[in-house]
Amino acid sequence: MNGSLGTHPAHRWFHNGDMTGASKAYGDRTTAVHAGREDFTALGVHAPPLDLSSTYPVVDLDRAGESIDAMIAGGAPTDGGLVYSRLWNPTVARFESALATLEGTDEAVAFASGMAGLSAILLACTVSGQRHVVAVRPLYGGTDHVLSTGLLGTEVTWTDAKRVGDALRPDTGLVVFETPANPTLELVDIADVVAQAGGVPVLVDSTFATPVLQRPAQLGAAMVLHSATKFLGGHGDVVGGVVACTPEWAARLRPIRIVTGAVLHPLAAYLLLRGLPTLHIRVETQQRTATQVADFLAGHPSVTAVHHPSRPGADPLGLIGRQQSGPGSVLSFDVRGGLEAASRVATSMRLVTHAVSLGGTDSLIEHPASLTHRVVEESAKPHESLLRMSVGLEDLEDLVADLDQALRAAH
Numbered sequence: 001m002n003g004s005l006g007t008h009p010a011h012r013w014f015h016n017g018d019m020t021g022a023s024k025a026y027g028d029r030t031t032a033v034h035a036g037r038e039d040f041t042a043l044g045v046h047a048p049p050l051d052l053s054s055t056y057p058v059v060d061l062d063r064a065g066e067s068i069d070a071m072i073a074g075g076a077p078t079d080g081g082l083v084y085s086r087l088w089n090p091t092v093a094r095f096e097s098a099l100a101t102l103e104g105t106d107e108a109v110a111f112a113s114g115m116a117g118l119s120a121i122l123l124a125c126t127v128s129g130q131r132h133v134v135a136v137r138p139l140y141g142g143t144d145h146v147l148s149t150g151l152l153g154t155e156v157t158w159t160d161a162k163r164v165g166d167a168l169r170p171d172t173g174l175v176v177f178e179t180p181a182n183p184t185l186e187l188v189d190i191a192d193v194v195a196q197a198g199g200v201p202v203l204v205d206s207t208f209a210t211p212v213l214q215r216p217a218q219l220g221a222a223m224v225l226h227s228a229t230k231f232l233g234g235h236g237d238v239v240g241g242v243v244a245c246t247p248e249w250a251a252r253l254r255p256i257r258i259v260t261g262a263v264l265h266p267l268a269a270y271l272l273l274r275g276l277p278t279l280h281i282r283v284e285t286q287q288r289t290a291t292q293v294a295d296f297l298a299g300h301p302s303v304t305a306v307h308h309p310s311r312p313g314a315d316p317l318g319l320i321g322r323q324q325s326g327p328g329s330v331l332s333f334d335v336r337g338g339l340e341a342a343s344r345v346a347t348s349m350r351l352v353t354h355a356v357s358l359g360g361t362d363s364l365i366e367h368p369a370s371l372t373h374r375v376v377e378e379s380a381k382p383h384e385s386l387l388r389m390s391v392g393l394e395d396l397e398d399l400v401a402d403l404d405q406a407l408r409a410a411h
Contacts, residue, residue: 028102028212028280029280029281031101031102032102032212032276032277032279032280033276033277035097035098035099035101035102035276036048036094036095036097036098036101036273036276037098048091048094048270048273048274049090049091049094050091050266050267050270051089051090051091051266052266052267053082053085053089054084054085055083055084055085056081056082056083056084056085057081058081058083059080059081060080062080063078063079063080063081064080064081064083065080066078066080067079067080067081067082067083068080068083068087071083071087071088071254071258072087072255072258073251073255074250074251074252074253074254074255075251075254076088076093085263085266086258086261086263087258089263089264089266089269091266091269091270091273092110092263092264092266092269094269094273095110095242095264095269095270095272095273096108096109096110096242098273098276099211099226099228099232099242099244099272099276100244102211102276102279103211103215103216103217103224103244104211104215104217104218105217105224105244105245105246106245106246106247106250107244107245107246107247107249107250108242108243108244108245108250109242109243109245109250109253109254109257110228110240110241110242110263110264110269110272111240111241111242111243111257111262111263111264112239112240112241112262112263112264112265112268113227113229113239113240113241113262114140114142114205114207114225114226114227114228114229114240114241115142115143115146115227115241116241116257116260116262117225117241117242117243117253117262118142118143118146118225118241119146119152119260119262120243120253120256120257120260120262121174121203121223121225121243121249121253122146122147122152122153122154122174123152123153123256123260124249124252124253124256125154125173125174126152126153126154128173128252129171129173130171130172130173130174131153131154131155131171131173132154132155132156132157132169132171132172132173133147133154133155133156133157133172133173133174133175133176134156134157134159134164134167134168134172134174134175134176134197134200135147135156135157135158135159135175135176135177136158136159136160136161136164136175136176136177136178136188136193137158137181137380138178138181138182138183138184138186138373138380138382139176139177139178139181139182139205140178140182140205140207140227140372140373141182141368141372141373141374141375141376142372142375143176143178143205144373144375144376144377144380145375145376147176148376148377154174157169158380161177161188161189161192161193162192164193164196164197165196165197165198168196168197168198168200172200173200173201174200174201174202174203175193175197175200175201175202175203176202176203176205177193177203177204177205178204178205178206178207178208179204179205179206179208179209179214179319179324180208180209180309180324180328180330181208182205182207182208182330182368182372182388183307183330183332183368183372183373183382183386183388184307184332184382184386185208185307185308185309185314185328185330185331185332186307187309187314187315187317187319187320187323187324189317189319189323190202190204190214190216190219190220190221190323191219191220191323194219194220194221195220201222201223201249202216202220202221202222202223203221203222203223203224203225204216204221204223204224204225205225205226205227206224206225206226207225207226207227207230207231207359208230208231208328208330208358209324209328210226210231210232210279210283210359211279212231212279212280212283212284212325213283213287213324213325213326213328214323214324214325217244217245219323222245222246222249223243223244223245223246223249224243224244224245225241225242225243226241226242226243226244227240227241228240228241228242228264228272229241229357229359230357230358230359230360231275231279231282231283231358231359232272232275232276232279232359233271233272233275233359233360234275234278234279234282234359234360234361235271235274235275235360235361236357236360236361236362237271238268238271238272238275239268240264240265240268240269240272241264242264242272282361282393283326283328283329284326285393286329286391286392286393287326287327287328287329287391289329289391289393289394289396289399290308290310290327290328290329290330290331290391291308291310291327292396292400293331293389293391293396293399293400293403294306294308294310294311294331294333296400296403296404297331297333297403298311300403300404300407301336302335302336302337302341302345302407302408302410302411303333303334303335303336303407304334304335304336304385305333305334306331306332306333306334307331307332307333307386308327308328308330308331308332309324309327309328310327329359329390329391329392330358330359330388330389330390330391331388331389331391332368332382332386332387332388332389333386333387333389334383334385334386334387335385335386335387335407335410336385336411337385337410337411338384338385339367339369339384339385341385341410341411342367342384342385342386342387342410343367343370344406344409344410345365345387345406345407345409345410346365346366346367346387346406348405348406348409348410349365349402349403349406350402350405350406351363351394351398351399351401351402352364352365352389352399352402352403352406353365354366356371356372357390358388358390359390360390360392361392361393362392362393362394363389363390363391363392363394363399364389364390364392365387365388365389365390366387366388367386367387367388368381368382368386368387368388369381369382369383369384369386372388
């Protein structure tokens with residue numbers, strides 16, 4: 001054993017350990033710290049082993065071939081070895097196991113990005129002949145674009161969350177929505193949509209909420225998608241995606257990941273594992289500050305609207321406290337004066353970085369209509385006056401002062 005979990009017995013033990021899936025017996029914060037680390041004492045290590053091997057020695061040709069067959073079929077490697085890192089990587093597998101534990105699912109499949117994970121899901125639907133997708137807007141701009149254009153062979157019907165059932169067809173293979181939604185932070189009742197979908201698999205993009213605030217699989221979702229680049233990594237230095245799902249869906253997604261080459265890099269998996277132990281404290285601290293920032297913006301004369309689940313009227317279904325334990329740390333707001341004023345606010349920030357992405361330790365602000373949602377159809381684009389802000393770990397007073405000076409400078 002070289003400390004990299006490079007043999008199948010270690011993989012098997014790791015995926016069936018006491019803390020995987022719904023069987024975990026520890027508190028949420030404890031689980032986030034220790035998930036994926038259950039075998040450290042046996043290995044004699046304290047930090048996650050990082051296996052950067054691109055290829056692995058073949059000891060027995062027949063057994064190696066059997067291992068390849070098992071991995072291509074969507075399973076784990078056999079005792080024939082790992083063979084090649086595009087098929088399986090132990091550091092990536094460790095992150096997958098940890099994330100599945102946090103989401104309460106049996107499996108998770110990690111990808112090179114969130115969009116790579118979504119693409120694999122859509123390809124799986126297309127291959128099975130269930131090419132029709134029912135989707136609820138708003139969604140992340142990249143998701144919206146790939147569905148609207150049909151680039152991966154799917155056909156989409158856009159609908160309201162309350163009318164998902166009416167949009168289903170015999171060839172519907174997937175229902176997709178995001179909650180909280182990007183960039184307007186609208187909330188969707190997961191259990192209600194699952195009930196409307198009947199036997200059609202439901203995919204929930206839970207990037208904004210993370211497993212800290214929401215666990216869609218416990219409400220019936222077949223798959224939970226995360227842009228792991230955001231809160232899971234949490235430090236703005238890694239790109240990745242992950243789908244927490246059932247074993248059946250994992251077996252469908254892994255072969256697609258293999259043939260498309262969309263596997264998460266092991267160094268990225270290592271960095272994501274580093275992010276998980278601090279996930280709860282980051283999310284909880286950030287959302288507390290974000291709620292206060294939203295209150296400040298709501299009273300500012302240069303702001304016409306604030307979008308955050310904590311605001312009065314923002315949660316008509318009462319989902320905070322029932323579905324989602326807190327409002328999260330991403331908010332958006334409309335600036336008086338439209339596009340020109342919004343652009344001036346973003347470029348006038350001194351402490352908050354004008355950049356896309358979110359969920360990191362530092363606060364970011366961006367103009368969705370021009371950037372993250374630029375490729376969305378005009379009829380579905382966010383308002384030109386809208387700015388999206390991801391609140392980081394800075395002091396509240398400093399963030400408020402920076403926003404105030406930028407808003408004043410813009411007007």
